[in-house]
Amino acid sequence: MFYINILLQLLFPAAVASWSVSYNPGSMCALERASVDFSCMFDCPDSHRLKTTYWFKPEAHQKQDGSQVGISVYNSEPAKIHQLYKNRTTYANRDKNCSLQLHNVSKSDTGMYFFRFETYSSRGKYTGWGGIKLTVAVLPFRVTVKTKKVNEHIQEGDPVALTCSTENCILTQEPFAWFKNQRLIPEAIGSVLQITSVSSDDFGYYSCGLKNTRSASADEVLLDVRYSPKNVKISVLPSGKIQEGNSLTLICESNANPAVTNYSWFMIKEAYVSYIGSDREFSIKSASQKDDGQYFCTAKNDMGSQNSTVTALKVEVASNRNFFLTAAAVFLFLMAVLLLVMFGRLIIRRRKQFTSKKQPTEQTPAVTVTEEIYENLRKSPESEDNLTTNVLYVDLRLASSTSDRPPCRNQENDTVIYSLLSYKH
Known part of the structure; x- marks a missing residue:
């Protein structure tokens, strides 16, 4: 049989190639109330004259492979068009172009669609096999994250694809909008956002929707990129000059996912490195010259570790000027207290004298x-x-x-x- 088909193609190439229908694409996803384009081209021998062209949809109880003609979606004889599709289609009506546009689609339009043409010859009838599968999307959108790893965490360097789809299909014809942490990603307009090598900068919450409309936006999905600590640094509180006797706190800060689980503190003094602590914060209650030196910390999680940059501390000793100012302030305070005491006593004495004068003079006996x-x-x-x-x-x-x-x-x-x-x- 195989050799017979080859022989027929060699002897009668025109006859074999002339009966055909091609669809593009083979499946479609559409939003409710939208319009869809069934792109189609057909061919038949020039010796056959077209009689009827039509699109049909097999009914639910029929075979869905096109072998059984169902209800008429479009027909060159308008009276044969099914009531559900009247005034809802536009046919290309051009030579060998069988494209059809279906308007205001609904969930009931979901199914297989086929193009068929008939000639005046009793055997000149042909249905394009394969057809086009139409699926009407069920909103809202949702974001799915796909990676080559199975049941493993996404790490830096992994390829990742984020797909914007509905519950039952993926829209491909519509322009999309992608958002990261509620900010638009201008360059992303397709239904799939492809990241060839993720990094810590890609960590965040993603959502999608149709361009120029937020009503159908998807819920946010976290792209959980795991990475070792980065940008490790030391913050000193309070900032500024460190006076002798004052307290201060050194804080080890970093970006990491998962969170840092282990901190280590080190002090460099006279070319010696000493381990001094294991918490995120290192506190000095009363700074002195023995605390002079260089400090750095190490942050570590399950993905790795990183050292901070070195921070130098210099404790300033109080100057003589500060001592004299303090002594002068104490002296002035004591003098003020002494003057207040003396003035108080004077007021009490004057008050007693005034009271004695007001008493009546005793009568001479x-x-x-x-x-x-x-x-x-x-x-x-x-x-x-x-x-x-x-x-x-x-x-x-x-x-x-x-x-x-x-x-x-x-x-x-x-x-x-x-x-x-x-x-x-």
């Missing part, structure tokens, strides 16, 4: 002592003529004096006033 007053009364001229003079002594008790003159007190505490009085007979 009654005279209880004897005040002796001797007073000679001169005789009148008339009395001088008399030879005999009568003297009268009178004892007077005086009331308390209001005079400012201080009283004269004697031991007997009696007041006696003697007055010599003269009188006429």
